[in-house]
Amino acid sequence: MRIGFIGLGIMGRPMAKNLLRAGYSLVVYDKTAPVSDVLSLGAEGAASNREVASRCDIIITMLPNSPDVYEAVLGVDGIAFGARDGSILVDMSSIAPAVSRAISGELQTRGVAMLDAPVSGGQPKAVDGTLAIMVGGDPAVFESVRPILEKMGSSVTLIGPVGSGNTAKLANQIIVALNIAAISEAFVLSTRAGLDPEVVFTAIKDGLAGSTVMNVKVPSILDGNFEPGFRIQLHIKDLVNAVDTAHDLGVPVPLTDHVLETLRELEREGLGAADHSAIIRYYEELAHTEVRRRHP
Ligand code: NAD
Secondary structure: OEEEEEOOOOOHHHHHHHHHHOOOEEEEEOOOOOOHHHHOOOOEEOOOHHHHHHHOOEEEEOOOOHHHHHHHHHOOOOHHHOOOOOOEEEEOOOOOHHHHHHHHHHHHOOOOEEEEOOEEOHHHHHHHOOEEEEEEOOHHHHHHHHHHHOOOEEEEEEEEOOOHHHHHHHHHHHHHHHHHHHHHHHHHHHHHOOOOHHHHHHHHOOOOOOOHHHHHHHHHHHOOOOOOOOEHHHHHHHHHHHHHHHHHHOOOOHHHHHHHHHHHHHHHHHHOOOEHHHHHHHHHHHHOOOOOOOOO
16 A cells, blocks of 8 residues: 655655655655655655646645645645545545545545544654544545554544644643743742752642643743744644634633733744743743753
């Protein structure tokens, strides 16, 4: 079985490599990023999204946002025009649930099934093949691709119909953003009070306040390392999708609105390409206090 993999960025590249290591045959394409390292591991290249779809039964996409997925599927030389009756599209990008449903509807008329299967865990877990994968779509289609997803993730969960994966991912992104904001306020406060932030981290990380976010983000904050990781621009995209979805549902999300404004301010300051842990830079500037390691 040949799998198409489209979008070889921070996440897609290591995910594609894990499929190659698991023995799958891959046809890959990226609009701009070089793919030579993936080809050297045995993948075949293609010249367009359409060509990938015409050479594979299962096509995986890992692209930034809704318009990118829409273009890759339904734009010029898109997947929809190369796919066959019975092909399956697994879109692993984090996009608006309403757009997943709309694209799936278009594909259905061509006999192509679609799952939305966004991921959580970031680049380290993409490399390890231990992502959390949240899936929306038909249960039989899900079962047919589950073994492939299990090569990229350690947790693979079918949540409901198409769009459900991305709705769960929005919930995930709200929790991650608010968690980083809470960590930021708390560590700026305790550092300004004269405490060593590294010692505070050691003291609290295994208690109730501890979290995966804290364990991953605080060490890099202490090092002053804001290399992405997960770019602020992408988190803005997720929270805009979350706020739009919440408005459609009539659900108030005041905390999400607040962190979204913080992220936008950081983007205006030129930090759009920094890791989302740079949320702490906003709080550091307000308090004129940097949370860094005292004994590097
Ligand atoms: P990225 O920008 O590094 O990679 C996206 C790739 O898609 C780029 O190489 C780009 O050239 C390619 N691309 C864009 N449009 C295309 C098109 N029409 N046809 C072919 N290729 C196209 O992004 P990323 O960090 O890998 O994130 C991908 C998705 O995964 C996003 O939705 C993001 O929110 C989500 N995500 C990212 C992380 C993370 O930590 N980076 C974690 C979880 C989920």
